[in-house]
Amino acid sequence: MGLELVSLTKNFPGFTLGPLNLKIDREILVIIGPTGSGKTTVLNLIAGMTEPGGGSVILDGSDITNLPVESRRIGYVFQTPSLFPHLNVYENIIFGLPKRERQQKNLHVKKLLDDLGISHLADRRVQGLSGGEMQKVSLARMLAIEPKIVLLDEPLAHLDPPTRRKLRLELRKILRSQGVPAIYVTHFEEDVYALADSVAVLHNGMIENAGRLETILASETSPFVSEILEEGNYIEGKVVESKGGMTIIKVGSHLLETLGEYSVGSKVGVVVRPEEILLSKEAVKTSARNVMQVQVADVAQEGSMADVQLRTDSLQLRVRVTDEARIELDIKEGDYIYAIFKAISPQVVREES
Amino acid sequence: MKQKDLSSGISRSGGRGFGIIFLILSGALIVYIAYPVANITTIIEPTTLLESIARPHVANAFLLSLVTATISTLLLALFGIPLAYCLVRYDFPGKFLLKVIVIIPLVIPPLASGTLLLGIFGPYSTVGQAFPVEFTQSVIGIIIAQTYVSSPFMILLAQAAFESVDESYEKVARVLGKGRLETFLRVSLPLAKTGIIAGFIMAWVRAVGELGATMMMAYNPHTISIQIFEDNAIGGFQQTIPGVLLVILMSVIVLAVFSAIKKGEGLKLGW
Numbered sequence: 001m002g003l004e005l006v007s008l009t010k011n012f013p014g015f016t017l018g019p020l021n022l023k024i025d026r027e028i029l030v031i032i033g034p035t036g037s038g039k040t041t042v043l044n045l046i047a048g049m050t051e052p053g054g055g056s057v058i059l060d061g062s063d064i065t066n067l068p069v070e071s072r073r074i075g076y077v078f079q080t081p082s083l084f085p086h087l088n089v090y091e092n093i094i095f096g097l098p099k100r101e102r103q104q105k106n107l108h109v110k111k112l113l114d115d116l117g118i119s120h121l122a123d124r125r126v127q128g129l130s131g132g133e134m135q136k137v138s139l140a141r142m143l144a145i146e147p148k149i150v151l152l153d154e155p156l157a158h159l160d161p162p163t164r165r166k167l168r169l170e171l172r173k174i175l176r177s178q179g180v181p182a183i184y185v186t187h188f189e190e191d192v193y194a195l196a197d198s199v200a201v202l203h204n205g206m207i208e209n210a211g212r213l214e215t216i217l218a219s220e221t222s223p224f225v226s227e228i229l230e231e232g233n234y235i236e237g238k239v240v241e242s243k244g245g246m247t248i249i250k251v252g253s254h255l256l257e258t259l260g261e262y263s264v265g266s267k268v269g270v271v272v273r274p275e276e277i278l279l280s281k282e283a284v285k286t287s288a289r290n291v292m293q294v295q296v297a298d299v300a301q302e303g304s305m306a307d308v309q310l311r312t313d314s315l316q317l318r319v320r321v322t323d324e325a326r327i328e329l330d331i332k333e334g335d336y337i338y339a340i341f342k343a344i345s346p347q348v349v350r351e352e353s
Numbered sequence: 354m355k356q357k358d359l360s361s362g363i364s365r366s367g368g369r370g371f372g373i374i375f376l377i378l379s380g381a382l383i384v385y386i387a388y389p390v391a392n393i394t395t396i397i398e399p400t401t402l403l404e405s406i407a408r409p410h411v412a413n414a415f416l417l418s419l420v421t422a423t424i425s426t427l428l429l430a431l432f433g434i435p436l437a438y439c440l441v442r443y444d445f446p447g448k449f450l451l452k453v454i455v456i457i458p459l460v461i462p463p464l465a466s467g468t469l470l471l472g473i474f475g476p477y478s479t480v481g482q483a484f485p486v487e488f489t490q491s492v493i494g495i496i497i498a499q500t501y502v503s504s505p506f507m508i509l510l511a512q513a514a515f516e517s518v519d520e521s522y523e524k525v526a527r528v529l530g531k532g533r534l535e536t537f538l539r540v541s542l543p544l545a546k547t548g549i550i551a552g553f554i555m556a557w558v559r560a561v562g563e564l565g566a567t568m569m570m571a572y573n574p575h576t577i578s579i580q581i582f583e584d585n586a587i588g589g590f591q592q593t594i595p596g597v598l599l600v601i602l603m604s605v606i607v608l609a610v611f612s613a614i615k616k617g618e619g620l621k622l623g624w
Contacts, residue, residue, distance in 0.1 A: 047528060069527040076528040082521040086543045096529030145529055
């Protein structure tokens, strides 16, 4: 069961994608890469919208390379929701179901609407929906046909940041509950932390690194991969307390404070942007809720900025400060200093019970 | 209101001058178009009108035009909509040439089109000889002429309609398991509906009013245009008025129907 790409290639004038070899099971694979790296083409090849130059696509054990798009039973969500404007929300969602199956699939559709929290929209016209609602309807429409694999092409890219964060947090649960493989294509690093079981980094048409998220995060990667994946600081921990709009997360020996409420005991992943962390020689008292003692592991100057790698017994942080500030504070490798950031900085991107 | 704000922001007097010039130019054209229609009612001689209406061949000619135009337009829809779709959605060598070919009937004067058609369907042509049917001087001849001359309206407007349909809807339908035909019928066609209806109406109106090509192909039986032409030639200007009034009445109805459809669609599509 699952999807397998075998030496899949596609040639464009001036650009070659592949050969790609990839195998995924019932998991969420996030393919990350910059614009023009061929991400969308990978999805189009799997969906059958683009004809490959060579190689094959194998889904659930059968070769579908030459199957027409409509016979593949693939769920594909695009950047824009593309809801049919001449149909209402419910009609959109059942569009893919053959007429004779609609009756028996009624319960399945109802559950989908409930799971996505859009039952109340069923009779609405699609024109009045918000961006997030539209994308949820397009997700429901795709899941209604019970696809054998789900492909998502930056479905959150056009949403406003708060909606994107919210839907991203829900998306992992929704996709996991389907029990089918999913490939999610993005250029947002947060999407990787929020959704991935495994990660593939696409660079100039080739997969530069693929593997389980934890392996990729732990291992030494190519400069390109680390450039893409280590923009922010990804930290995993366990919720120990959550009330009054505040949550305390235990990470090794540290307690991180962040905004929002999550179930106590659940495992969460947060991202802290390197430019949102302050460095101090002393544990000064400020309004910032997170202060931790760290050791400087590495200092690298990049133009007017300095990249400072910090380490404790249980986590690593990357911090960006101006090089001037670094010189004034005299931050050197091996020093013990303090990293300070506000409770609003850690963004919860992943929650698993 | 917005225009007013804009012009006052730049130059008040300049904006006013622009407004006056454009008002005069556009107003003059509107009067030029509408006044003859309004004027016809003032030059009717009641006795001649009654006498003319009593002649059934005006009504018959009008009816013949409506029926033949409807058949022609249905034929155009059947062949023209798929053609328009292919011209929009598929790329192939010679596509540009096809796009030029479809506007031939629009640029060739209708009388000349009629001559071209006679060359094919005339009694001494190959086609005319091959079939035991009267292509000329018959209802079939009228339909052939109307279909030829009105075809660009159907094709061009359907093309524009399909062009306005975002291809992503079709992609989504295909991924959701619908074949090309079902995708066309359930997505492309409904989304292009307003434009296609516009094409249907324009082609139909053109077919009803067709004179030149019909004259060459089938002077008889008379369509309404030929009837008006003949009434003028034989009986003079006053004789044409009943036919003209019928045609005007039809135009008013068509315009009303078209506006209603457009407005209804507009509400639905949120324009």
